[in-house]
Amino acid sequence: MSAQAEEALETQVLDRYECRSCGYVYEPEKGDDKYDIPAGTVFSELPVNWRCPVCSAKKVAFANIGAAGTASGFKENLGYGLGVNKLTPGQKNILIFGALTLGFLFFISLYGLQ
Numbered sequence: 001m002s003a004q005a006e007e008a009l010e011t012q013v014l015d016r017y018e019c020r021s022c023g024y025v026y027e028p029e030k031g032d033d034k035y036d037i038p039a040g041t042v043f044s045e046l047p048v049n050w051r052c053p054v055c056s057a058k059k060v061a062f063a064n065i066g067a068a069g070t071a072s073g074f075k076e077n078l079g080y081g082l083g084v085n086k087l088t089p090g091q092k093n094i095l096i097f098g099a100l101t102l103g104f105l106f107f108i109s110l111y112g113l114q
């Protein structure tokens with residue numbers, strides 16, 4: 001099985017669904033005690049008469065909010081992006097100046113060799 005197919009399968013299994021009516025989140029890895037849904041039951045495999053255990057909304061009221069792992073991965077990427085964006089203009093100038101200085105020193109060292 002290719003890594004991509006494996007990822008797709010895993011994503012489908014772990015997809016969580018949020019009740020748009022009350023905000024309850026159905027987590028496949030936990031199942032649902034109220035309706036005797038065993039842990040590991042995919043949302044699409046829930047019985048048609050399954051309702052939101054909090055507000056009794058029907059399955060159609062639920063929205064796929066993705067796997068639990070997706071959010072943390074996204075946050076990590078976000079943090080990585082923010083790491084650079086958090087730099088003040090002054091810090092960015094230091095980085096640019098530092099790079100220019102290194103380049104200049106490199107040029108000078110080459111020039112000195114000739």
Ligand SMILES: [Zn+2]
Pocket residue numbers: 019020021022023024052053054055056057
């Ligand atoms: Zn609900």
